[in-house]
Amino acid sequence: MKIVEKYRIIVLLAGVLFFGACAQEEPLTESQLDYTVPEKTALDNWIEANYLDPYNINAQYKWNQNTVDNTRFLFPPMVDKVQPALDVVKQIWLDSYSAVGGSDFVKIIAPREIVLVGGVNSNSNGTRTLGIADSGQRITLFEVDYLNTKNRANVTEFIHTIQHEYVHILNQNKSFDKQTWQKISPGDYTGTWHLENLTVSRNLGFVTNYARNNITEDFAETASIILTSSKAEYEALLASITDPNGKAKLKQKEAIVVQYYKDAFNIDFYALRDAAEINTNKVINN
Amino acid sequence: MKLKNIFRYLMMAMLMVNLSACNSDTDAEQKFDVTPTERLNAQKKELNDLLLSSEQGWKAVYFTDDTQLGGFTHLFKFLPGKKVEMASDFDADTEKHTSDYDVVLGSTVSVLFNTFNRIHLLSDSGNSPTTALRGKGYLGDFQFLYYGQENGDIIFKSNRLVREVRFVKATAQDWVDLEQNLVMEQNVIGGDTRPLFRFLETNDGTTAKKYDFSFSSVTRFSNSEAIDNSGEVISMGVGYTPTGIVVSPAVEVKGQKLTNFIYNDADGSFTATGTSGVTASIKYSNAPLVLTDDYKLLLPGSGNNVYAYIYNTTKPEPANSALFLSLLANAEAAAGTGLLIQRIQPWFNNADGSGYIEYRFAAVANPAVTIARRYHYFTVSADAVNKTVTLIPGVWKSTATAASPAIATPSFLKALDDQFMNPQGLYFAEISGLGYKAYTFTSTTTPFRMVAYSFQ
Numbered sequence: 001m002k003i004v005e006k007y008r009i010i011v012l013l014a015g016v017l018f019f020g021a022c023a024q025e026e027p028l029t030e031s032q033l034d035y036t037v038p039e040k041t042a043l044d045n046w047i048e049a050n051y052l053d054p055y056n057i058n059a060q061y062k063w064n065q066n067t068v069d070n071t072r073f074l075f076p077p078m079v080d081k082v083q084p085a086l087d088v089v090k091q092i093w094l095d096s097y098s099a100v101g102g103s104d105f106v107k108i109i110a111p112r113e114i115v116l117v118g119g120v121n122s123n124s125n126g127t128r129t130l131g132i133a134d135s136g137q138r139i140t141l142f143e144v145d146y147l148n149t150k151n152r153a154n155v156t157e158f159i160h161t162i163q164h165e166y167v168h169i170l171n172q173n174k175s176f177d178k179q180t181w182q183k184i185s186p187g188d189y190t191g192t193w194h195l196e197n198l199t200v201s202r203n204l205g206f207v208t209n210y211a212r213n214n215i216t217e218d219f220a221e222t223a224s225i226i227l228t229s230s231k232a233e234y235e236a237l238l239a240s241i242t243d244p245n246g247k248a249k250l251k252q253k254e255a256i257v258v259q260y261y262k263d264a265f266n267i268d269f270y271a272l273r274d275a276a277e278i279n280t281n282k283v284i285n286n
Numbered sequence: 287m288k289l290k291n292i293f294r295y296l297m298m299a300m301l302m303v304n305l306s307a308c309n310s311d312t313d314a315e316q317k318f319d320v321t322p323t324e325r326l327n328a329q330k331k332e333l334n335d336l337l338l339s340s341e342q343g344w345k346a347v348y349f350t351d352d353t354q355l356g357g358f359t360h361l362f363k364f365l366p367g368k369k370v371e372m373a374s375d376f377d378a379d380t381e382k383h384t385s386d387y388d389v390v391l392g393s394t395v396s397v398l399f400n401t402f403n404r405i406h407l408l409s410d411s412g413n414s415p416t417t418a419l420r421g422k423g424y425l426g427d428f429q430f431l432y433y434g435q436e437n438g439d440i441i442f443k444s445n446r447l448v449r450e451v452r453f454v455k456a457t458a459q460d461w462v463d464l465e466q467n468l469v470m471e472q473n474v475i476g477g478d479t480r481p482l483f484r485f486l487e488t489n490d491g492t493t494a495k496k497y498d499f500s501f502s503s504v505t506r507f508s509n510s511e512a513i514d515n516s517g518e519v520i521s522m523g524v525g526y527t528p529t530g531i532v533v534s535p536a537v538e539v540k541g542q543k544l545t546n547f548i549y550n551d552a553d554g555s556f557t558a559t560g561t562s563g564v565t566a567s568i569k570y571s572n573a574p575l576v577l578t579d580d581y582k583l584l585l586p587g588s589g590n591n592v593y594a595y596i597y598n599t600t601k602p603e604p605a606n607s608a609l610f611l612s613l614l615a616n617a618e619a620a621a622g623t624g625l626l627i628q629r630i631q632p633w634f635n636n637a638d639g640s641g642y643i644e645y646r647f648a649a650v651a652n653p654a655v656t657i658a659r660r661y662h663y664f665t666v667s668a669d670a671v672n673k674t675v676t677l678i679p680g681v682w683k684s685t686a687t688a689a690s691p692a693i694a695t696p697s698f699l700k701a702l703d704d705q706f707m708n709p710q711g712l713y714f715a716e717i718s719g720l721g722y723k724a725y726t727f728t729s730t731t732t733p734f735r736m737v738a739y740s741f742q
Binding site: 010074123 | 293297321323324327367368386388392399400406409410413420421422423425426428429445446
């Protein structure tokens with residue numbers, strides 16, 4: 001046996017010894033973690049039946065500091081306000097997208113979690129944040145306690161929030177044509193949008209003051225305002241714009257939105273708007 | 287080195303590693319008997335058991351930030367199934383409400399009130415007591431980190447501002463008495479019938495020190511500035527109790543920390559008592575804390591000085607007391623329908639040596655035009671020790687000339703006029719910050735104070 005051969009065997013033996021040496025199995029004991037399922041309330045069952053099972057979306061109404069901005073002074077919603085709010089969201093948002101985009105549409109591209117907050121989220125500049133979309137995964141809705149399902153303006157503002165945030169989530173999945181959009185109103189975006197005048201903003205080709213924050217918000221505002229308006233309401237909005245340049249710019253943006261929905265998701269944007277309007281009427285009149 | 291030797295040393299090294307590998311001494315020294323998970327679970331159980339252990343629940347006076355806000359009393363009764371009944375003195379609703387709680391892991395084991403109840407009212411960014419706190423509500427938390435127990439109390443710290451919150455075992459009486467806190471709030475604010483001046487007095491057993499007391503009911507916070515011009519300020523958050531107030535931070539007198547003030551309805555005072563004669567009291571006073579020599583402006587020899595209440599100038603000033611405003615309203619109503627008192631104008635040291643209060647009347651419909659006048663003549667005497675003046679009443683006239691005849695006392699003016707003619711006298715002192723030169727006439731015995739524009 002060559003010396004190398006000899007050592008090879010020795011090394012092999014030593015290796016077996018080495019790796020096998022400390023093998024000591026400790027029997028597994030019961031888990032330390034608490035696996036008990038908390039008792040479910042009627043509300044929990046409703047959420048499970050209407051959100052979790054069909055859409056794989058969790059609706060969180062109990063407080064968890066990890067899903068909210070801890071520097072803000074917020075609080076959980078009143079329990080009896082949760083189901084009406086979620087019902088509105090389901091009927092106007094989920095049902096409309098399902099009807100037009102196909103029943104699987106929101107199951108695939110949807111936030112996995114909706115977090116509900118009772119009160120307003122005030123900013124130090126005097127504005128209120130109505131909703132937040134995080135990384136395409138979570139939508140936080142504020143002011144759940146103040147939702148009056150019989151008040152159209154109130155429902156529209158609430159739904160506008162989720163429509164707006166969902167547009168962000170769609171954008172986070174598939175981006176829109178930012179380069180073209182950027183060229184429409186390049187000089188008119190401003191960080192102090194809340195100090196602007198709505199008539200002035202509309203004449204510059206923005207659907208709201210907030211749209212002037214940046215192009216992402218502009219896209220989300222343009223899409224969500226059209227979705228939360230009826231055809232006639234949106235036409236009235238366009239008619240109120242006196243500057244022909246501004247009107248042309250807004251129409252250009254609208255065309256990009258419509259194209260985006262068609263190209264990215266094969267959705268007829270106007271059909272979606274009509275479905276949302278029908279569902280909104282249903283909510284308010286029931 | 288030969289290949290053979292390399293192998294040899296390598297084998298020796300491996301053998302050494304191999305033989306010493308399973309030495310159990312390599313384990314890190316165990317500081318605890320059980321694993322971190324087990325310890326956290328044990329602590330969670332300890333806290334939950336503790337919360338459930340008090341038959342009548344727990345009471346906490348929650349000072350969210352005692353540098354600018356007061357205390358809000360909360361009662362909690364924890365129930366099996368992670369339910370909690372809660373009541374608070376945040377507003378008029380002191381009833382019990384039920385919600386959920388949980389014991390969760392935050393930065394340490396903590397109790398979390400995870401569905402809406404009374405404690406969340408302190409954390410509403412849409413409802414702040416001052417503009418400085420805009421967007422921050424009352425700086426409240428509803429998750430409290432467990433820091434252990436002390437004499438049967440549970441010590442928590444608030445999750446974000448890390449302020450100590452002490453849960454004390456509640457009694458059945460605490461639940462019954464909670465609404466009394468709001469009655470006490472009115473005593474802290476102070477009634478219209480109490481004297482106008484209020485001070486915080488500390489006494490270390492030998493000497494007393496006075497501080498000008500002020501209290502804001504929206505923030506439940508008090509600032510009291512020393513009257514000795516030292517600039518020293520005692521600031522404290524105030525929480526209401528059925529018998530008085532509890533303050534944070536404590537008022538420190540001679541090293542003793544005083545927190546519990548007991549209310550005395552006889553004189554409206556609040557007193558905290560320590561040992562060896564140490565006390566701190568919030569008291570009413572008929573006398574201003576600082577007396578001035580301004581009263582000398584009214585005395586003979588100081589010139590023809592004239593001051594006036596003016597309906598469209600001085601009336602909105604907050605220094606006008608409720609008693610003054612109500613007497614004024616009564617006099618206007620009694621004078622006749624559609625009339626108002628346009629001016630109440632005391633004149634001192636007129637050319638003929640006289641002094642009088644001139645009451646001018648106008649129609650509400652046309653308040654700028656005087657339609658009638660009444661004059662009440664007086665002479666002045668002064669008290670140099672108490673620094674007061676007394677107006678000694680003389681005749682009433684409807685024209686201010688020597689020749690014009692005296693008239694009967696106008697009954698509609700009497701109650702108001704009596705305050706000026708108070709035989710115990712008046713304080714007269716300049717008031718600043720109104721945007722024009724002004725003085726106040728303040729009764730020495732009643733909560734009557736009128737702001738007067740100075741024509742000089």
